[in-house]
Amino acid sequence: MFKLPYVELVTGIKAAKLKELIGQGILTAEDRDGVTYISPASIESYLTAEGRFVPDVFRTNSIKVLIVDDEQNMLNSLKRLFQRFPQITVNIASNAFEMGHSLKAVVPDIIILDYSMPGMNGLEILKNLNEEGYLDKVHVIVYTARLPDEIEPVLAEFKNVQVLAKSADFKELLLRLEKMLNKARESI
Structure with missing residues (x-):
């Protein structure tokens, strides 16, 4: 699981957009102690579907x-x-x-x-x-x-x-x- 700010930094996708994707069920996330963690598998799937580069750190086999x-x-x-x-x-x-x-x-x-x-x-x-x-x-x-x-x-x-x-x-x-x-x- 990756913290939302880290996903924003590595992908260049703004936090507001990431939260929107979570709300739409496109990205899988969980909140722990006020911090949002995003599933690497959902990031990988989203980036792949959008035809965007998938950093190695988000590959589920990593x-x-x-x-x-x-x-x-x-x-x-x-x-x-x-x-x-x-x-x-x-x-x-x-x-x-x-x-x-x-x-x-x-x-x-x-x-x-x-x-x-x-x-x-x-x-x-x-x-x-x-x-x-x-x-x-x-x-x-x-x-x-x-x-x-x-x-x-x-x-x-x-x-x-x-x-x-x-x-x-x-x-x-x-x-x-x-x-x-x-x-x-x-x-x-």
Whole structure:
């Protein structure tokens, strides 16, 4: 689901027109806490029917991944890894503040979250995500240099969260991502 202002920004369609299309039932949307979220499938259908360009982010087969890590080398490595796959759209954030800005624009399917970061650590971020209802729809892979056995008991209370050691190879990360997406699609 995409926030209405983001859809306006990316498509160039004014908010008033988007609201009109929602009112006519052409676009599927839901309101949460005073914010209108629009279904990517309905945006894709509308743009296709109008013969307009469909940005990759609105394609329903697109997987939106947000990587949050304070280590620039890790951000760059993971971004390069995921950019090899055309169906994956990647956003990055180096801290909780940047992550918050990213979430205001696009709600990802998967968040890859470093556990140990200055400011807010992974546990504090997960608590905020849970309080704001993101963990009902977003899956999180806590990608950490710590041992998973140390972290898993701490994170057991959270829905849709898994832990993976950074010492694991990227193939394992991709397998986890695929399993999470399949599980998410089964629950729809």
